[in-house]
Amino acid sequence: xxxxxxxxxxxxxxxxxxxxxxxxxxxxxxxxxxxxxxxxxxxxxxxxxxxxxxxxxxxxxxxxxxxxxxxxxxxxxxxxxxxxxxxxxxxxxxxxxxxxxxxxxxxxxxxxxxxxxxxxxxxxxxxxxxxxxxxxxxxxxxxxxxxxxxxxxxxxxxxxxxxxxxxxxxxxxxxxxxxxxxxxxxxxxxxxxxxxxxxxxxxxxxxxxxxxxxxxxxxxxxxxxxxxxxxxxxxxxxxxxxxxxxxxxxxxxxxxxxxxxxxxxxxxxxxxxxxxxxxxxxxxxxxxxxxxxxxxxxxxxxxxxxxxxxxxxxxxxx
Amino acid sequence: xxxxxxxxxxxxxxxxxxxxxxxxxxxxxxxxxxxxxxxxxxxxxxxxxxxxxxxxxxxxxxxxxxxxxxxxxxxxxxxxxxxxxxxxxxxxxxxxxxxxxxxxxxxxxxxxxxxxxxxxxxxxxxxxxxxxxxxxxxxxxxxxxxxxxxxxxxxxxxxxxxxxxxxxxxxxxxxxxxxxxxxxxxxxxxxxxxxxxxxxxxxxxxxxxxxxxxxxxxxxxxxxxxxxxxxxxxxxxxxxxxxxxxxxxxxxxxxxxxxxxxxxxxxxxxxxxxxxxxxxxxxxxxxxxxxxx
Numbered sequence: 001x002x003x004x005x006x007x008x009x010x011x012x013x014x015x016x017x018x019x020x021x022x023x024x025x026x027x028x029x030x031x032x033x034x035x036x037x038x039x040x041x042x043x044x045x046x047x048x049x050x051x052x053x054x055x056x057x058x059x060x061x062x063x064x065x066x067x068x069x070x071x072x073x074x075x076x077x078x079x080x081x082x083x084x085x086x087x088x089x090x091x092x093x094x095x096x097x098x099x100x101x102x103x104x105x106x107x108x109x110x111x112x113x114x115x116x117x118x119x120x121x122x123x124x125x126x127x128x129x130x131x132x133x134x135x136x137x138x139x140x141x142x143x144x145x146x147x148x149x150x151x152x153x154x155x156x157x158x159x160x161x162x163x164x165x166x167x168x169x170x171x172x173x174x175x176x177x178x179x180x181x182x183x184x185x186x187x188x189x190x191x192x193x194x195x196x197x198x199x200x201x202x203x204x205x206x207x208x209x210x211x212x213x214x215x216x217x218x219x220x221x222x223x224x225x226x227x228x229x230x231x232x233x234x235x236x237x238x239x240x241x242x243x244x245x246x247x248x249x250x251x252x253x254x255x256x257x258x259x260x261x262x263x264x265x266x267x268x269x270x271x272x273x274x275x276x277x278x279x280x281x282x283x284x285x286x287x288x289x290x291x292x293x294x295x296x297x298x299x300x301x302x303x304x305x306x307x308x309x310x311x312x313x314x315x316x317x318x
Numbered sequence: 319x320x321x322x323x324x325x326x327x328x329x330x331x332x333x334x335x336x337x338x339x340x341x342x343x344x345x346x347x348x349x350x351x352x353x354x355x356x357x358x359x360x361x362x363x364x365x366x367x368x369x370x371x372x373x374x375x376x377x378x379x380x381x382x383x384x385x386x387x388x389x390x391x392x393x394x395x396x397x398x399x400x401x402x403x404x405x406x407x408x409x410x411x412x413x414x415x416x417x418x419x420x421x422x423x424x425x426x427x428x429x430x431x432x433x434x435x436x437x438x439x440x441x442x443x444x445x446x447x448x449x450x451x452x453x454x455x456x457x458x459x460x461x462x463x464x465x466x467x468x469x470x471x472x473x474x475x476x477x478x479x480x481x482x483x484x485x486x487x488x489x490x491x492x493x494x495x496x497x498x499x500x501x502x503x504x505x506x507x508x509x510x511x512x513x514x515x516x517x518x519x520x521x522x523x524x525x526x527x528x529x530x531x532x533x534x535x536x537x538x539x540x541x542x543x544x545x546x547x548x549x550x551x552x553x554x555x556x557x558x559x560x561x562x563x564x565x566x567x568x569x570x571x572x573x574x575x576x577x578x579x580x581x582x583x584x585x586x587x588x589x590x591x592x593x594x595x596x597x598x599x600x601x602x603x604x605x606x607x608x609x610x611x
Binding site: 312 | 374377381544547548549550551571574575
């Protein structure tokens with residue numbers, strides 16, 4: 001199934017005017033809500049054991065954007081997080097590194113210093129995260145600041161108010177402006193699906209972000225409940241799959257918020273494999289925005305290695 | 319038209335015996351169940367047969383409940399234990415019938431066992447706010463300090479309950495662990511699990527927070543090794559293990575994270591219990607507090 005209908009000749013066309021963009025987005029086929037939820041539920045019953053589980057756990061660790069986005073963040077906490085990113089399990093050097101550390105813009109420089117030479121990226125949220133309620137000039141400046149301090153990846157939020165009131169062109173222009181301000185940095189666009197209400201909106205917002213130049217589409221800020229859910233991620237994975245069919249480009253997906261157990265992470269990996277395909281089973285194209293997930297993955301890893309259940313006392317508090 | 323007899327014959331609502339984990343009554347994750355016979359070998363019921371994953375879930379639930387239970391005042395914990403005794407009193411008949419069927423006792427002897435079990439809860443409830451005075455101390459030190467040693471709960475206690483005494487024995491191994499603020503994962507007697515199931519229902523309807531007591535029905539030999547080697551379990555009572563070799567293996571596994579281990583021994587459950595089970599699951603915290611300045 002492809003979401004693109006035959007009326008669209010070229011994707012370049014649809015962004016040529018506000019009217020065409022709106023017609024394209026509203027013309028996307030609706031999401032079968034019951035079907036999407038049933039599909040996600042079916043995929044989450046798959047049983048992943050032994051060597052497949054081992055592979056999945058290590059892959060999930062490599063896909064983590066280890067995140068701390070609290071008002072109480074200090075340089076000390078970020079340094080501790082970076083140390084954990086480099087060597088997640090001090091007792092087991094074979095545990096892989098995570099993909100990136102995600103912080104607020106003012107702590108990018110601290111994280112960058114800590115992670116120098118490790119190959120781990122620094123991601124920064126920007127554009128008046130998490131609400132996105134600020135002028136475009138400030139959002140652009142926020143992004144430039146983050147990149148200037150050394151951020152390799154920028155996580156921006158879309159203007160949900162504009163999106164929900166149907167001003168798609170405004171959202172599009174904003175993403176495009178941030179895309180430009182971010183320069184070479186990887187751009188992740190946060191849709192905040194918990195505020196978009198319907199799966200139809202999630203599909204539209206995904207396409208809008210991809211057309212505007214996102215490298216990644218990300219479910220949520222983690223500040224709104226519900227955050228990432230399996231059906232929402234499924235809808236977004238379908239969007240990147242269809243976008244790939246139409247353009248040949250690979251766009252990444254990042255569910256964030258609320259993924260706390262290794263079991264959940266494996267359900268997501270199964271969904272990725274079955275929806276977008278094995279190409280996406282790669283930290284370049286799929287990430288988890290999480291913090292407590294890492295400890296659970298490490299505990300599961302330890303269980304496989306030692307044959308007995310480990311306890312949280314033996315892993316760092318963060 | 320059916321006769322009056324056949325038309326009004328009612329189908330009995332038979333109880334499906336389940337586990338008690340985190341305040342809920344799930345079936346075993348493994349989907350297994352086993353036949354429970356009475357003392358004469360006649361069919362009594364089917365019970366869930368817990369697996370290692372049920373034990374794992376129970377430890378997670380117990381760990382989650384530990385913070386809140388441990389933080390309660392000793393007085394409050396004592397009240398909650400007393401409440402268990404109250405609720406058990408209301409189910410006296412059911413307990414008596416189950417103990418009688420499981421252990422092959424006459425109904426009057428079973429009643430006496432239930433009485434003793436209820437009394438045991440009350441006895442341990444009384445210890446809640448007296449433990450610190452008896453076990454703790456104020457230590458003489460050569461310096462300007464007050465120096466106190468205070469008993470504190472150790473954490474999650476795994477209990478392999480006695481195989482013979484299905485209610486009094488079970489009570490006598492759970493109560494001393496939770497009264498001081500520990501949380502418990504208990505594996506009931508394999509042949510006689512029904513009183514444990516009913517005790518779970520008592521826990522759910524008294525004021526015991528979910529997860530403080532978790533009851534698994536099934537084989538101690540199967541689940542025991544997983545609990546003994548579990549790094550998030552702080553102490554283990556091997557009471558229900560009957561073979562010496564097995565007990566030794568479990569003790570070796572428990573050494574992995576230096577659990578407090580209570581070895582199986584011949585016990586007289588009707589006798590005065592003493593404090594050894596209570597103090598088994600305590601850690602002493604010593605505080606040095608400067609005087610003046």
